[in-house]
Amino acid sequence: MIQILIVNDQALVRTGLRHILDQSSEITKINEASSQEVAHNRCRQMRPDVILLSVNLPGLTGFEVIRKLKRTHPDAKIIVLAVHAKAPYPARLLGAGASGYLTRDCDAGELLQAIRAVAAGQRYIGSEAAKQLALSMLSAGSGESPFEDLSAREMEVMLKITDGRRIPDIASLMCLSPKTVSTYKYRILGKLGARSEVELVRMAMRYGLVDAA
Numbered sequence: 001m002i003q004i005l006i007v008n009d010q011a012l013v014r015t016g017l018r019h020i021l022d023q024s025s026e027i028t029k030i031n032e033a034s035s036q037e038v039a040h041n042r043c044r045q046m047r048p049d050v051i052l053l054s055v056n057l058p059g060l061t062g063f064e065v066i067r068k069l070k071r072t073h074p075d076a077k078i079i080v081l082a083v084h085a086k087a088p089y090p091a092r093l094l095g096a097g098a099s100g101y102l103t104r105d106c107d108a109g110e111l112l113q114a115i116r117a118v119a120a121g122q123r124y125i126g127s128e129a130a131k132q133l134a135l136s137m138l139s140a141g142s143g144e145s146p147f148e149d150l151s152a153r154e155m156e157v158m159l160k161i162t163d164g165r166r167i168p169d170i171a172s173l174m175c176l177s178p179k180t181v182s183t184y185k186y187r188i189l190g191k192l193g194a195r196s197e198v199e200l201v202r203m204a205m206r207y208g209l210v211d212a213a
Contacts, residue, residue, distance in 0.1 A: 001028040002119045005048035007039045020108045043073040049119050051078045061156050063096045070097040077118040085129035088148050100124040146192045157184040162204045
């Protein structure tokens with residue numbers, strides 16, 4: 001039997017997921033968390049088998065949340081629920097410790113199938129994410145997405161820069177020195193061929209990694 005923790009900052013989304021999960025006789029307990037802090041407390045209380053994680057929690061990147069949850073609750077399997085499956089998100093988040101990746105437009109049957117798979121120790125990649133991963137592998141080196149060349153750490157810094165955060169704030173959030181963050185920033189700009197933060201934001205929007213305002 002499977003215990004589930006839903007981690008999402010939107011009450012309506014949590015309610016919808018709970019409604020789907022309530023239909024399965026394999027799931028014995030469902031709990032909810034609206035933030036990373038609450039998620040850690042719920043994990044200590046219930047020791048979930050599977051965590052359904054939104055990667056858009058306020059103030060944190062999905063990479064950070066996954067790493068923190070896996071560090072303190074290594075036995076829990078994490079399924080990422082993302083808005084899209086555009087490269088390089090699926091590969092990077094799976095590399096950070098997630099066991100599954102689904103887009104939020106997946107149907108109820110696929111969600112339950114993913115939960116069964118990761119609870120049994122397998123990995124599960126949703127159909128859209130699998131397609132994007134296959135395309136990114138086929139196009140490796142073709143320059144389809146320049147963001148493919150960024151490491152997971154560089155992706156974290158890039159996302160915070162495009163979110164409008166200043167170097168000192170990023171340094172504090174990531175427990176790094178401002179000098180190290182500045183080094184990451186210029187490395188990212190160099191890899192992407194961007195001349196400024198404004199151009200970086202425009203590139204991220206063009207490739208679907210940041211929502212247009």
